[in-house]
Amino acid sequence: MMNLVLGTRGSQLSLAQTNWVIEELKKKNPDCQFEIKTIKTKGDTDARPLFTIDQKGIFEKEIDKAVSDGQIDFAVHSLKDIPSVLMDNLVLGCVPIREAVNDVLITKDGVSLREVPSNSVIGTSSLRRAVQISRIRSDIKVKSIRGNIETRIKKVESGQYDGIVLAQAGINRIGIDVRHYDLPINEFPPSPGQGAIGIVCRSDDTSTQVMLKTIEDQNTRTAIEAERTLSEFVDSGCRFPIGAYGKVEGSMVELNVVAYSIDGKESITVKKSGSALDPHQVGKQAADELRAKGIAKLAANWRKKLEEWNK
Numbered sequence: 001m002m003n004l005v006l007g008t009r010g011s012q013l014s015l016a017q018t019n020w021v022i023e024e025l026k027k028k029n030p031d032c033q034f035e036i037k038t039i040k041t042k043g044d045t046d047a048r049p050l051f052t053i054d055q056k057g058i059f060e061k062e063i064d065k066a067v068s069d070g071q072i073d074f075a076v077h078s079l080k081d082i083p084s085v086l087m088d089n090l091v092l093g094c095v096p097i098r099e100a101v102n103d104v105l106i107t108k109d110g111v112s113l114r115e116v117p118s119n120s121v122i123g124t125s126s127l128r129r130a131v132q133i134s135r136i137r138s139d140i141k142v143k144s145i146r147g148n149i150e151t152r153i154k155k156v157e158s159g160q161y162d163g164i165v166l167a168q169a170g171i172n173r174i175g176i177d178v179r180h181y182d183l184p185i186n187e188f189p190p191s192p193g194q195g196a197i198g199i200v201c202r203s204d205d206t207s208t209q210v211m212l213k214t215i216e217d218q219n220t221r222t223a224i225e226a227e228r229t230l231s232e233f234v235d236s237g238c239r240f241p242i243g244a245y246g247k248v249e250g251s252m253v254e255l256n257v258v259a260y261s262i263d264g265k266e267s268i269t270v271k272k273s274g275s276a277l278d279p280h281q282v283g284k285q286a287a288d289e290l291r292a293k294g295i296a297k298l299a300a301n302w303r304k305k306l307e308e309w310n311k
């Protein structure tokens with residue numbers, strides 16, 4: 001019998017995905033007992049627009065510190081909230097099967113981005129989504145928005161925003177039945193790791209790793225390792241709004257990446273394929289091609305756009 005304590009944020013999305021993980025683990029490990037410990041993170045307490053909080057892992061750090069210190073056995077995160085580099089004594093112990101990766105546009109009428117009325121106000125906290133919206137509808141005012149998924153949807157219902165952009169995975173996991181328009185992946189390539197869950201544990205905790213691996217999905221792992229390798233390149237250099245999405249087809253993995261200038265007027269697109277046995281190599285090759293295509297110059301108007309967006 002193994003009694004394990006796991007950590008997660010207290011948001012409805014975090015608890016929904018944590019309960020799903022526990023159910024899946026119990027199916028494969030019936031002799032395990034699980035206790036949930038909710039932990040507040042900076043992202044839960046700091047109400048500023050996300051892009052002004054210059055800290056990596058604002059939804060993850062405090063929980064992974066509890067794993068690292070041995071206060072809990074593992075942490076369940078939305079994978080896209082996990083920085084590309086973990087604390088020294090931690091590993092990404094399990095990546096279960098991925099949910100949908102696309103974004104959705106939520107408005108009162110469930111219309112597409114092209115059908116939204118002129119000069120509408122659309123809420124998102126993601127610089128990537130803001131840039132992608134502005135490329136299609138330069139008349140739309142993108143306004144930052146905070147709060148959990150349910151709160152944001154209420155802000156559309158109350159008319160505070162004409163629309164918001166969220167991840168399909170989030171509304172699916174919570175089971176919210178709200179009118180929405182699926183945004184096409186080619187126009188809205190998602191954040192690296194979007195739609196996936198990442199379970200972090202200690203690198204020397206073999207028994208917990210063996211138990212977690214019982215719900216690992218190999219194709220999801222391959223795809224996100226390519227995406228995260230690319231992210232590591234972007235984080236280590238300059239901060240850019242990028243979309244990246246890995247797809248496994250047979251023995252190959254294909255990584256599609258788009259990097260944007262902050263005003264959205266320029267972009268660099270890279271598509272790399274390689275052996276699914278070495279997704280890091282594919283991620284690195286994509287990063288090398290981004291560099292060769294001049295990603296460094298895209299950072300030029302980054303600061304100006306932020307000030308404008310923060311008005």
Ligand SMILES: NCc1[nH]cc(CCC(=O)O)c1CC(=O)O
Binds near residue numbers: 168
């Ligand atoms: N902290 C934001 C966050 N982290 C994960 C998701 C969505 C679910 C996912 O990508 O797995 C969200 C909300 C959103 O982007 O709509």
